[in-house]
């Protein structure tokens with residue numbers, strides 16, 4: 550459970566480092582499952598996630614992205630219901646119901662793992678409204694700037710949809726010191742393995758390349774609240790799994806309830 554000060558900090562910054570939520574044994578089991586699912590990606594006899602690919606498209610700077618590993622792996626299925634994460638997510642969103650929107654492994658191999666450029670999540674999810682989702686990012690390795698920990702721009706969740714501005718940045722180090730007369734501060738967010746880190750869907754964030762000799766494995770759990778509705782005009786890899794009509798509250802077997810107010 551988060552303290553009142555932590556919830557206030559999240560409202561101010563748009564992100565928050567939580568506490569440890571996984572034991573060493575759980576971390577090891579999830580690492581093995583991640584490796585198995587990536588290895589089995591072309592195996593027709595293995596349950597498959599929604600997506601499993603190197604999203605940079607460049608084999609020299611790979612970032613392995615696995616979407617909805619929870620549908621391919623029982624330990625990851627259990628993770629989406631993690632009681633501490635669900636309870637803290639409810640505190641941060643004020644929701645009375647939480648559903649999983651999707652999950653997402655981002656694995657940056659040692660020495661070669663590429664950049665995840667500056668972005669906001671919500672504009673990349675145009676089949677959802679309003680843009681109020683919150684994500685829980687769980688580290689499966691100790692992460693620091695040298696192996697590609699995330700960086701956040703505090704307060705940027707209050708600046709609206711600025712994805713066009715972020716997409717126009719020429720590279721990871723191109724973030725200006727000011728945006729529309731507001732100071733822009735880039736804060737690296739180191740996290741220990743087994744810890745959770747929360748961010749709002751409009752917070753500017755991304756992660757640099759992994760230049761270290763250590764892998765950087767992590768899973769983001771993206772959640773929806775009882776106010777999240779379907780926008781049929783948008784496109785997203787999860788769109789084929791939506792079972793509700795345009796404008797309806799999101800629900801369905803691929804978006805299970807993970808927490809309800811007692």
Ligand SMILES: O=C(O)CCC(=O)C(=O)O
Nearest residue numbers: 655665670686755756769
């Ligand atoms: O893992 C990363 O480097 C980025 C993850 C991310 O963008 C997210 O969880 O929204």
